[in-house]
Amino acid sequence: MERIMITGALGQIGSELVGKMRSIYGNDNVLATDIRQTADQSGPFEILDVTDAQRMYDLAKDFGADTMVHMAALLSATAEEKPLLAWNLNMGGLVNALEASRKLGMQFFTPSSIGAFGPSTPKKDTPQDTLQRPTTMYGVNKVAGELLCDYYHTKFGVDTRGVRFPGLISNVAQPGGGTTDYAVDIYYQAIEKASYTSYIAEGTAMDMMYMPDALQAIVDLMEADSDQLIHRNAFNVTAMSFTPEEIAASIQKHIPDFKMSYAVDPVRQEIADSWPDNIDASAAKAEWGFKTSYDLDAMTVDMLEKLKKKLQ
Numbered sequence: 490m491e492r493i494m495i496t497g498a499l500g501q502i503g504s505e506l507v508g509k510m511r512s513i514y515g516n517d518n519v520l521a522t523d524i525r526q527t528a529d530q531s532g533p534f535e536i537l538d539v540t541d542a543q544r545m546y547d548l549a550k551d552f553g554a555d556t557m558v559h560m561a562a563l564l565s566a567t568a569e570e571k572p573l574l575a576w577n578l579n580m581g582g583l584v585n586a587l588e589a590s591r592k593l594g595m596q597f598f599t600p601s602s603i604g605a606f607g608p609s610t611p612k613k614d615t616p617q618d619t620l621q622r623p624t625t626m627y628g629v630n631k632v633a634g635e636l637l638c639d640y641y642h643t644k645f646g647v648d649t650r651g652v653r654f655p656g657l658i659s660n661v662a663q664p665g666g667g668t669t670d671y672a673v674d675i676y677y678q679a680i681e682k683a684s685y686t687s688y689i690a691e692g693t694a695m696d697m698m699y700m701p702d703a704l705q706a707i708v709d710l711m712e713a714d715s716d717q718l719i720h721r722n723a724f725n726v727t728a729m730s731f732t733p734e735e736i737a738a739s740i741q742k743h744i745p746d747f748k749m750s751y752a753v754d755p756v757r758q759e760i761a762d763s764w765p766d767n768i769d770a771s772a773a774k775a776e777w778g779f780k781t782s783y784d785l786d787a788m789t790v791d792m793l794e795k796l797k798k799k800l801q
């Protein structure tokens with residue numbers, strides 16, 4: 490990785506990944522692109538609608554990119570509201586990014602998700618290789634995407650890589666339209682109001698990861714020796730699994746009067762119920778040394794500290 494182009498650079502992951510990659514590879518070597526404009530001037534930025542294949546190719550070529558990190562996508566709850574838009578954006582954007590990578594010989598990363606699993610997938614210690622019959626448009630996109638990335642590798646030799654991210658929690662950019670977003674929102678509201686109404690029901694366990702671990706995982710996988718990778722496009726990765734009452738209890742250790750209540754959203758609850766409780770990340774650990782630094786309590790300490798400063 491020397492010249493990196495990132496799509497969806499202003500999204501939840503992209504907004505931090507750009508900074509992380511610029512700090513490692515140099516500001517001028519990371520081209521951030523998004524459909525929206527930004528005021529951030531820390532390095533090159535271009536407007537890009539990822540459904541515009543020609544512009545994506547031209548930008549990568551003009552920049553001399555050797556790596557494509559494709560992050561632009563709609564998340565699970567929005568994809569359920571707008572399934573056709575999700576298909577066109579998530580699959581159209583992905584195939585355009587893969588084609589640009591094939592033509593320009595770029596290394597390629599895109600995230601899959603725990604959304605690639607469905608109700609018939611084993612819920613506990615979900616294996617790396619298992620049943621994947623998701624019941625959401627997002628999940629359909631993610632499974633198709635995993636297969637498409639495998640195809641571009643075996644058919645065309647593109648160095649495609651990816652992980653199945655769990656819910657990601659960050660104190661920089663808020664997610665939008667996801668099912669796991671409550672686990673970010675809860676920290677903001679804990680500081681602002683000492684209370685939170687969860688749209689996910691008590692007892693619903695989902696995998697999660699703190700953003701610094703997620704960013705490191707992307708860098709580590711992209712830097713890993715290609716010969717060591719068997720599951721190159723869809724590694725299970727996770728740092729923790731918790732229910733709404735468990736994250737509330739973690740917050741109460743620091744904000745004792747924090748109160749949790751529930752107003753369950755049937756759409757997002759159904760999506761959450763179709764996902765695993767906790768996935769097994771042993772293939773990622775064995776094949777490229779995946780590791781994490783934050784568990785739930787360590788993440789809570791850091792989130793509350795950073796958000797208190799931010800919201801002051």
Ligand code: AKB
Pocket residue numbers: 564565566601602603604654655656657664666667668669670
């Ligand atoms: C979502 O909730 O849609 C995402 C995901 C787990 O892929 N955070």
